[in-house]
Amino acid sequence: DAGVIQSPRHEVTEMGQEVTLRCKPISGHNSLFWYRQTMMRGLELLIYFNNNVPIDDSGMPEDRFSAKMPNASFSTLKIQPSEPRDSAVYFCASSPTQRVKEAFFGQGTRLTVV
C-alpha cells in the first residue's frame, strides 16, 4: 500500500481565495483525521470521520473551514475564503478498525496564504 496520500504537497494562494486539500486514506481504514500544525499551536485536531461520517468537528476553527468524506477512499478539507493566519501544514491521517488506534499520517500539505 502507498500509505496515506495527500495533495498538493505545497499550496500558495492569495488571501480570499478558496483552497481545497485532498486526502486518500489507506484502503480498509475506517477512521480519518485532519490535523493542522503550526509553530505556535503545535498539532491541532480539526475533525475526524468514522466510516465516512463526521464524528467530532469541534476543532474546526470557524465556518470558513469545511471537510467532507464522500466515500471511504477520499476526503477534502476546504477553506473559503482563505486568510494569512491559515498558513500551516495540514496533515491527514487514517486508522484501522481496532481497539488500539495507531494513526498513519500523510506527508502533509504546506499551505501559504499571502
Added chain:
Amino acid sequence: GDSVTQMEGPVTLSEEAFLTINCTYTATGYPSLFWYVQYPGEGLQLLLKATKADDKGSNKGFEATYRKETTSFHLEKGSVQVSDSAVYFCALTNRDDKIIFGKGTRLHILP
C-alpha cells in the same frame, strides 16, 4: 476531557547521551499510549506503543513504560545519535476514536 502533557523543548544533547522526554496524561479508564516521531519535512510516524498498565513499548533503542499510578509514559533512550534529531509526540487513544497528541518536544543531537 482527556489530555496529554509533555515537556517543552527544545532538548539539546550530545551524541551518546541519555535521553528522557517526560509525558503525563489525564484520561478516564484505560487509554492506550503512544510515542510518535516526526522527522523534518515528513508526517508523524509511530515509534512505540503500550496498551495496558506496566506494558513497556520499545523500538529503535527507545523505550517507554505505561505507569498508571503516576499517569506517565516517559520516553527514554540510553545513547542517542545525531539521526534521532526530530520532534517527538506523546499521544493517547481512549474509548472513542479520537487520538490526542501532546504539543511535541523538539530534540537536537549534537555530534
